[in-house]
Amino acid sequence: MIRSMMSLVAIASAVPVAAQQVATDGGAVVGATADGIASFKGIPFAAPPIGAGRWSAPAPVVPWSAPRDATAYGPDCMQNPLPGIKAGDRPMSEDCLTLNIWTPKPAKGAKLPVMVWIHGGGFVGGSGTLPESDGAALARRDVVIVSFNYRLGRFGFFAHPALGKDGNWGLMDQIAALKWVQRNIASFGGDPAKVTIFGESAGGESVSRLMASPAAKGLFARAIVASGGGRDDWPTLAEAQAKGQVFGEHAGAADAAALRALPADKVLGSIALMSKEEDRYSGPITDGTIVPAGADAIFAEGKQARIPYIIGSNDDELGFIPAPFRAMVNGPVEKGLGAAAAAKVKAAYSSEDEANRRLGGDAIFAEPALAFGLSQARAGAPTFMYRFGYVAEGQRKPDVGAVHASDVMFQFGNLAHDATAADRAAARLIGDYWTNFAKTGDPNGSGLPAWSRLDPAAPQLLAIGIDATAMAPASTAALTAIAAARDEK
Numbered sequence: 001m002i003r004s005m006m007s008l009v010a011i012a013s014a015v016p017v018a019a020q021q022v023a024t025d026g027g028a029v030v031g032a033t034a035d036g037i038a039s040f041k042g043i044p045f046a047a048p049p050i051g052a053g054r055w056s057a058p059a060p061v062v063p064w065s066a067p068r069d070a071t072a073y074g075p076d077c078m079q080n081p082l083p084g085i086k087a088g089d090r091p092m093s094e095d096c097l098t099l100n101i102w103t104p105k106p107a108k109g110a111k112l113p114v115m116v117w118i119h120g121g122g123f124v125g126g127s128g129t130l131p132e133s134d135g136a137a138l139a140r141r142d143v144v145i146v147s148f149n150y151r152l153g154r155f156g157f158f159a160h161p162a163l164g165k166d167g168n169w170g171l172m173d174q175i176a177a178l179k180w181v182q183r184n185i186a187s188f189g190g191d192p193a194k195v196t197i198f199g200e201s202a203g204g205e206s207v208s209r210l211m212a213s214p215a216a217k218g219l220f221a222r223a224i225v226a227s228g229g230g231r232d233d234w235p236t237l238a239e240a241q242a243k244g245q246v247f248g249e250h251a252g253a254a255d256a257a258a259l260r261a262l263p264a265d266k267v268l269g270s271i272a273l274m275s276k277e278e279d280r281y282s283g284p285i286t287d288g289t290i291v292p293a294g295a296d297a298i299f300a301e302g303k304q305a306r307i308p309y310i311i312g313s314n315d316d317e318l319g320f321i322p323a324p325f326r327a328m329v330n331g332p333v334e335k336g337l338g339a340a341a342a343a344k345v346k347a348a349y350s351s352e353d354e355a356n357r358r359l360g361g362d363a364i365f366a367e368p369a370l371a372f373g374l375s376q377a378r379a380g381a382p383t384f385m386y387r388f389g390y391v392a393e394g395q396r397k398p399d400v401g402a403v404h405a406s407d408v409m410f411q412f413g414n415l416a417h418d419a420t421a422a423d424r425a426a427a428r429l430i431g432d433y434w435t436n437f438a439k440t441g442d443p444n445g446s447g448l449p450a451w452s453r454l455d456p457a458a459p460q461l462l463a464i465g466i467d468a469t470a471m472a473p474a475s476t477a478a479l480t481a482i483a484a485a486r487d488e489k
Contacts, residue, residue: 123283319400384453392423
């Protein structure tokens, strides 16, 4: 999924005041402590995927003997600067499989809940080092925060007959990071039995993919999906291999050795070439193993991880697109639904203006969230659904709600320096819900508006706006109409 264009949060860098050393199975790492939170950055969780490691499953790290400095982020993974997808401020490299940890109690025995963040960026961009997802503020709520990088674009999602029956290298990286957490997080004060994975956009979709993947079984106990969509028709392995073969022919690389010897910039490609078939969007592949089938189908069959689950979306996901261009998104959505069904869906909105404003975002993000949430609830797992509508007071515009990814800074509590009291209250609300959930599997807590479990017979969501109250948003009827239209196909 795309990442919205928005101003990134300005984060004040805390001054490290003390070194902190922790042992991992790869060797000791030395981080820094500031304001009561110890941070460890740029820790390798797998060997560099370079040379023969390119388009290979992540391999174990080569252990180091001397304590390793862990006070700076590692490089970001290779990516093109695409509109609306923000990279970090680190150099890019194929050697990018590192993770970052923030913890208030970096010692064995603390057994704090662990929250592992999976960044968004459409599977072609993004980073675990962005300012709005810095974990220090969230860690102050007595949780351990982890973020990481995973291979992107053609480096992370690429299949070719010469490479065997694999192709989901980026998802393999995510699984490798979660396995590293299971082995090592206790040394940083975390409880490996209380791991919550959470992510936004492509990161949210990754959460659902991991819940549906046998390869990730047992690596986490709870899950939060923010604006993850998930009704995408990903290519089969054969389709992805055919696309990869076209790329190989154009690049003059017919076998695995030649493919792995290609310069990184040639693999990365150019935005100017994105119109070519082999250069178009790269994402997860239905390979039969890591991704055995569509995640929505697996959820519908009840074969996913039946764990406590929060899922939701923002109330104006595509609000960053100027109104005159909404038809570019709504048109294909209406065509996909069919003329008669699209008319029924649009009639379910309160007005034609609301339909034109919300249809695309609801079809891409909100309706899939409802479908996944209902499947999880029907499987008997505690499921909580929300719709986020808060907009920072300094960013409010007429007829524009909470756009895609605008919730991330509230999830982490990383607000701008000029944030208002209302902005900070919204961030506290989300932080309370998210960390309560990580601690107990239930977001509810003292002083918070009650958040009821999703009931498939009478589904309601928590509408998170200027004030949070349990209610069914006005567009619930439209989401149901979209679902009905899709089910009829």
